[in-house]
Amino acid sequence: MTVDIASITEQVRKESAFIRQVETAIETAIVGQKFLVERILVALLTNGHILIEGVPGLAKTKVVKSLANLIDARFQRIQFTPDLLPADLVGTLIYNPAEGGFSTRKGPIFANIVLADEINRAPAKVHSALLEAMEERQVTIGEHSYPLERLFLVLATQNPIEQEGTYPLPEAQMDRFMLKVSITYPTRDDEREIMRRVARTGLSEALQPLIHPDDILRVRSLVDTIYLDEKIEKYILDLVFATRHPAQYGFADLARFISYGASPRASINLVLASRAMAFLRGRGYVVPQDVKDMAPEVLCHRILLSYEADAEGVSVHQLIDRFLAETGVP
Numbered sequence: 667m668t669v670d671i672a673s674i675t676e677q678v679r680k681e682s683a684f685i686r687q688v689e690t691a692i693e694t695a696i697v698g699q700k701f702l703v704e705r706i707l708v709a710l711l712t713n714g715h716i717l718i719e720g721v722p723g724l725a726k727t728k729v730v731k732s733l734a735n736l737i738d739a740r741f742q743r744i745q746f747t748p749d750l751l752p753a754d755l756v757g758t759l760i761y762n763p764a765e766g767g768f769s770t771r772k773g774p775i776f777a778n779i780v781l782a783d784e785i786n787r788a789p790a791k792v793h794s795a796l797l798e799a800m801e802e803r804q805v806t807i808g809e810h811s812y813p814l815e816r817l818f819l820v821l822a823t824q825n826p827i828e829q830e831g832t833y834p835l836p837e838a839q840m841d842r843f844m845l846k847v848s849i850t851y852p853t854r855d856d857e858r859e860i861m862r863r864v865a866r867t868g869l870s871e872a873l874q875p876l877i878h879p880d881d882i883l884r885v886r887s888l889v890d891t892i893y894l895d896e897k898i899e900k901y902i903l904d905l906v907f908a909t910r911h912p913a914q915y916g917f918a919d920l921a922r923f924i925s926y927g928a929s930p931r932a933s934i935n936l937v938l939a940s941r942a943m944a945f946l947r948g949r950g951y952v953v954p955q956d957v958k959d960m961a962p963e964v965l966c967h968r969i970l971l972s973y974e975a976d977a978e979g980v981s982v983h984q985l986i987d988r989f990l991a992e993t994g995v996p
């Protein structure tokens with residue numbers, strides 16, 4: 667089967683023009699979060715979800731809300747708390763005494779972009795309800811299931827420095843997030859620019875819509891056609907299988923630090939994320955650098971470290987850096 671890469675690239679460059687507009691518009695409102703914005707766009711293009719980890723005050727909520735405004739999408743922010751109930755998330759049945767029956771009141775999960783703020787503060791029952799929404803793209807209220815929007819993205823945040831009153835996310839739910847993005851403090855120059863823009867008493871104006879959710883849905887089919895060579899497939903498999911069987915892939919010294927390697931979702935999502943990154947860069951084909959750039963966010967929350975790793979202060983990102991540095995590149 668012959669693949670016309672030049673034709674795909676031409677389509678990608680034409681269809682990805684609106685992405686440049688979105689990135690430019692966000693830069694007018696947000697300073698120094700290009701990395702996060704790019705990863706959110708990757709998730710939008712591949713129908714994935716993101717877990718964002720960072721200390722308070724890094725504009726996580728503002729980035730998500732600004733992007734929702736630009737896409738003309740319905741945005742809902744849900745503050746997760748220890749007393750949150752599943753009904754507060756998905757909705758519930760309301761008794762109508764006049765009619766003598768129940769009616770369905772849908773919850774805030776019925777939106778295009780949902781920000782689950784401080785997700786690790788909610789109990790397990792809420793996580794279970796969110797898990798169905800993320801995986802099945804539907805929610806169950808009473809005896810009926812209701813489909814969610816075709817463009818449906820969950821962006822969850824968690825604070826890494828405050829653990830009191832939190833519930834660690836179960837591994838099964840962590841695996842449902844396509845990407846885990848850790849963001850840090852801005853540079854000195856970026857923070858100076860933030861001060862100049864934000865340090866004023868008036869509220870900033872909301873960004874005006876540039877695109878429609880249908881634009882995102884339309885280009886998803888194009889992202890699926892981006893060429894992925896068999897050598898790139900082998901490279902992705904080598905990276906993922908190295909997390910499961912380090913000794914077999916030349917990383918025998920790392921085996922004691924890993925209890926469980928990445929799941930098959932890692933391979934699937936690394937293919938999807940690499941194609942989306944190629945799309946954002948205006949190419950109709952995936953190169954190894956696309957895989958390298960997305961691997962840390964795809965793999966970091968899918969590798970379970972051992973007690974030895976904790977005892978010796980070995981982080982999951984250190985392991986991923988080794989895998990990327992020493993795995994043969996096609």
